[in-house]
Amino acid sequence: MDILLQQIINGLVQGSVYALVALGYTMVYGILGLINFAHGEVVMIGAMLALSSLTALLGWGVPLLLALPVSVVLAMLGCMVLGYGIERIAYRPLRHAPRLAPLITAIGVSIVLQNLAMMIWGREYHAFPQLIANTPHNIGGAIINNIQIIIFVLALTIMAGLMAIVHRTRLGRAMRAVAEDQHAAQLMGVDINRVISITFMLGSGLAAIAGIMVSANYGLAYYYMGFILGLKAFTAAVLGGIGNLRGAMLGGLLLGLIESLGAGYIGDLTGGFFGSNYQDVFAFFVLIAVLVFRPSGLLGERLAERA
Amino acid sequence: MSLKIPKCFPKMKPNSKSKLLLIAFGIALLLLPFITDALLGRGWVRIVDFAMLYIMLALGLNIVVGYAGLLDLGYIAFFAVGAYCYALTNSPHLAQAFPVVFHLGVHLPFWIVLPMAALIAGGFGVLLGAPTLRLRGDYLAIVTLGFGEIIRIFLNNLDAPINLTNGPQGISFIDPISVMGVSLNKTQHFLGIAFPSVHLYFYLFLAFTALVIFVSQRLERSRIGRAWMAIREDEVAASAMGINTRNLKLLAFAMGAMFGGASGALFAGFQGFVSPESFSLTESIMVLCMVVLGGMGNIAGVVLGGVLLALLPEVLRNIVVPLQQSLFGRTLIDPNSLRMLLFGSALIVMMLYRPAGLLPSRVRRRELGGDEPAAEESVYDATH
Numbered sequence: 001m002d003i004l005l006q007q008i009i010n011g012l013v014q015g016s017v018y019a020l021v022a023l024g025y026t027m028v029y030g031i032l033g034l035i036n037f038a039h040g041e042v043v044m045i046g047a048m049l050a051l052s053s054l055t056a057l058l059g060w061g062v063p064l065l066l067a068l069p070v071s072v073v074l075a076m077l078g079c080m081v082l083g084y085g086i087e088r089i090a091y092r093p094l095r096h097a098p099r100l101a102p103l104i105t106a107i108g109v110s111i112v113l114q115n116l117a118m119m120i121w122g123r124e125y126h127a128f129p130q131l132i133a134n135t136p137h138n139i140g141g142a143i144i145n146n147i148q149i150i151i152f153v154l155a156l157t158i159m160a161g162l163m164a165i166v167h168r169t170r171l172g173r174a175m176r177a178v179a180e181d182q183h184a185a186q187l188m189g190v191d192i193n194r195v196i197s198i199t200f201m202l203g204s205g206l207a208a209i210a211g212i213m214v215s216a217n218y219g220l221a222y223y224y225m226g227f228i229l230g231l232k233a234f235t236a237a238v239l240g241g242i243g244n245l246r247g248a249m250l251g252g253l254l255l256g257l258i259e260s261l262g263a264g265y266i267g268d269l270t271g272g273f274f275g276s277n278y279q280d281v282f283a284f285f286v287l288i289a290v291l292v293f294r295p296s297g298l299l300g301e302r303l304a305e306r307a
Numbered sequence: 308m309s310l311k312i313p314k315c316f317p318k319m320k321p322n323s324k325s326k327l328l329l330i331a332f333g334i335a336l337l338l339l340p341f342i343t344d345a346l347l348g349r350g351w352v353r354i355v356d357f358a359m360l361y362i363m364l365a366l367g368l369n370i371v372v373g374y375a376g377l378l379d380l381g382y383i384a385f386f387a388v389g390a391y392c393y394a395l396t397n398s399p400h401l402a403q404a405f406p407v408v409f410h411l412g413v414h415l416p417f418w419i420v421l422p423m424a425a426l427i428a429g430g431f432g433v434l435l436g437a438p439t440l441r442l443r444g445d446y447l448a449i450v451t452l453g454f455g456e457i458i459r460i461f462l463n464n465l466d467a468p469i470n471l472t473n474g475p476q477g478i479s480f481i482d483p484i485s486v487m488g489v490s491l492n493k494t495q496h497f498l499g500i501a502f503p504s505v506h507l508y509f510y511l512f513l514a515f516t517a518l519v520i521f522v523s524q525r526l527e528r529s530r531i532g533r534a535w536m537a538i539r540e541d542e543v544a545a546s547a548m549g550i551n552t553r554n555l556k557l558l559a560f561a562m563g564a565m566f567g568g569a570s571g572a573l574f575a576g577f578q579g580f581v582s583p584e585s586f587s588l589t590e591s592i593m594v595l596c597m598v599v600l601g602g603m604g605n606i607a608g609v610v611l612g613g614v615l616l617a618l619l620p621e622v623l624r625n626i627v628v629p630l631q632q633s634l635f636g637r638t639l640i641d642p643n644s645l646r647m648l649l650f651g652s653a654l655i656v657m658m659l660y661r662p663a664g665l666l667p668s669r670v671r672r673r674e675l676g677g678d679e680p681a682a683e684e685s686v687y688d689a690t691h
Contacts, residue, residue, distance in 0.1 A: 034445070035445045035448070035449065037448075037449075089655070090655055090659075093659055094658065094659070097658075097662065098376075099445070100372075100376055100378060100603075101658045101662055102658075103378050103445065103448055104378070104595075104599060104654050104657075104658050105654060105655045105658045105659070107380065107592065107595070107651075107654055108650075108651045108652065108653070108654030108655035108658070109651070109655060110651070111592060111647055111648075111650060111651030111654070112648060112651035112652055112655070114647075115644045115647045115648045115651065116648065118644050119640060119644055119648075227588075228456075231449070231452065231453055231456070234449055235453075238446075278460065278464065280456070280460060281457055281460060281461075283453075284450075284453040284454070284456075284457050287449075287450060287453060288438055288439075288450065291438050291439055291442060291446060291450070292438040295442055295446075
């Protein structure tokens with residue numbers, strides 16, 4: 001029983017991170033109808049920026065209580081600039097090009113970012129400094145530590161904040177208008193380019209936070225971490241219904257649970273034939289299954305099938 | 308705009324001059340391994356052989372990306388399937404792993420393994436394409452990306468509890484390809500001329516590349532090829548014209564996968580060793596770059612892209628590393644990451660400035676090049 005509970009806790013924590021990244025995918029998709037392939041790399045860059053600034057600040061003797069927020073803000077700012085740049089360079093000039101073109105530039109951006117990161121930070125795994133005393137808490141036989149609690153609560157808070165922005169503010173109304181119909185929004189006086197840029201920056205800011213969470217949770221950061229994470233977050237977005245914010249959150253949490261429970265029990269279910277080293281495969285099968293049986297996702301109303 | 312019917316499929320009219328040129332080109336190709344050997348050394352003949360394999364792969368991907376306009380980001384997985392097909396049926400591995408079933412070892416002849424590898428890879432293509440092809444292209448891109456990784460994870464982990472792929476160590480001692488009783492692994496003598504192994508493989512690959520080019524060319528001009536291009540340009544219009552878009556997309560996908568599988572089998576026989584790390588995402592991206600750089604949908608362009616990009620790593624290794632060492636005294640940028648950086652930048656720059664590629668196909672240029680103002684760019688765009 002406690003194993004089940006433990007897997008559920010791990011799944012929810014991991015899933016809340018997926019949800020944050022998935023929000024970035026889904027916001028861009030909702031507005032531009034485009035999958036931002038480079039989003040996973042933005043997550044990685046966020047983690048790496050935070051790592052570098054944290055190490056530097058702590059090295060100068062800045063107390064952790066100050067160093068942590070400063071480096072989080074730095075990482076977020078860095079990623080926002082990056083997100084803005086990506087949209088500006090790789091997507092905006094191709095907004096009316098055939099669909100294949102922005103897809104290919106997105107792949108290009110992703111490769112460039114990954115290899116730049118490899119040149120700057122090297123191929124090795126970096127230990128992420130331990131931020132908070134890692135006190136384990138016992139809940140009904142399962143263990144949850146401080147960092148996991150903070151990740152989960154913070155992720156939920158941020159999601160609530162994002163929902164407030166999208167549904168309560170003027171900017172959010174503009175975003176929804178652009179997502180609904182770009183031309184009509186334009187005619188109503190919405191500055192489309194500005195809204196799209198802000199969307200990219202919001203998504204990238206969330207990505208930075210997600211990257212820091214992943215690294216803090218596992219104590220690791222490396223140049224390759226964005227790829228698989230991006231793939232899974234995309235799966236989460238599709239699972240929930242891409243373009244739908246609530247769907248991304250639900251999909252993220254669900255995918256985290258599926259993965260964690262799957263990896264925990266696959267050994268028993270298949271008589272030891274498949275082990276937990278197949279954990280990364282689950283997301284993929286979920287993706288295929290969703291695409292086959294419910295392409296619009298759990299909360300998606302319509303399937304955007306445009307040629 | 309004048310009403311000019313574009314000559315998409317000009318009739319080949321061989322005049323004597325172009326015929327002569329063609330013959331000269333053919334002779335040059337036949338002499339290529341000997342010339343390379345004499346000028347640059349045997350190692351470069353091997354590099355040329357690999358370039359031929361990459362060209363075959365790129366031509367296979369060209370069917371999927373270039374003709375049908377479907378972005379496949381895990382193409383190397385089909386190459387891997389083909390390579391492992393050949394490796395398993397032509398090495399002592401199965402006999403060692405399952406001594407009871409295969410006590411003598413499996414050694415199937417090349418002409419059986421090759422179509423088998425192609426068919427199995429094609430089967431995987433159908434399996435993957437069937438659920439995703441009825442959706443938008445973006446989904447296909449990400450599913451194929453995932454598929455490429457999954458195949459690698461499986462190849463890496465299927466050494467336990469049943470040792471099927473031998474895990475990360477890979478499969479070694481693969482039999483060399485032998486054609487009609489002639490093993491390509493040792494120097495053979497014909498008409499008093501010695502043909503070393505790499506030369507023999509070159510001719511085999513040359514023959515297969517020629518075959519792939521021929522098939523691609525026939526496909527391009529066939530009813531199927533025209534249907535693919537119609538789907539690529541406007542899927543809704545194509546299906547309104549009575550094209551079964553789903554089946555044709557599936558066909559393109561499967562056919563590309565089959566070419567990939569066949570090249571994989573050739574690769575395994577040539578290399579004598581396969582391991583999962585040969586089939587990373589990097590390789591998929593490299594093949595995609597060849598197609599995009601050269602010109603999607605144009606055979607000559609894809610071949611050019613293949614040649615350029617297959618030789619690029621060697622050039623980088625031989626120029627960039629010594630250059631850095633003489634400038635800074637050490638290697639600052641490792642040629643491999645520099646290569647990937649160049650690939651990524653090439654994808655972006657090509658799409659922004661020359662989306663139809665270095666050698667664009669006529670149809671593709673009209674579609675991507677923006678010769679005519681697109682209908683969408685109206686009042687809305689004028690304000691930006």
